[in-house]
């Protein structure tokens with residue numbers, strides 16, 4: 001089957017057993033065959049440096065921007081570190097936000113989520129992430145904040161197994177779908 005809709009998945013955690021990467025994988029497995037969610041690794045993205053932000057930007061940055069440009073929509077998960085989004089993700093978004101006024105994320109449908117072992121689910125990081133997306137002028141899904149609290153008890157074998165959390169998340173993904181033309185979900 002031809003893939004009609006491409007979603008880019010970004011996890012703000014580099015951890016091998018990341019809850020956010022696990023949630024993204026869980027979403028990918030539930031999508032119909034005509035929709036693909038591909039994770040883009042942020043390991044190689046260097047710290048933002050405006051001196052390097054030119055036509056010959058670092059290869060990992062060019063690849064990240066291109067991956068966003070080619071995607072129809074983006075699903076982003078961020079850990080909460082000390083009440084903020086992960087530095088890895090903020091750094092990636094700073095690179096993606098340039099060139100100023102020409103970001104590949106501007107005007108693109110985006111859905112965000114956070115997860116945490118705490119019952120607060122990373123809600124402070126979620127708020128901060130959404131604020132950054134306002135600055136980049138991404139099109140955020142109008143949906144209640146997806147924050148997955150007590151996440152350790154909701155994962156099994158690298159997948160989100162909590163029915164309520166999964167339903168709420170997938171409803172958000174469907175809303176994301178509605179922002180993309182001709183989404184078949």
Ligand SMILES: Cc1cc2nc3c(=O)[nH]c(=O)nc-3n(C[C@H](O)[C@H](O)[C@H](O)COP(=O)(O)O)c2cc1C
Nearest residue numbers: 013015018019020079080081082083116117118122
């Ligand atoms: C440096 C650091 C700071 C953290 N600060 C918070 C925090 O402020 N709030 C919170 O809910 N969890 C906090 N945590 C716990 C993370 O939410 C938890 O490690 C989470 O699983 C990270 O996401 P991941 O599983 O995708 O790597 C912190 C973890 C680390 C390593």
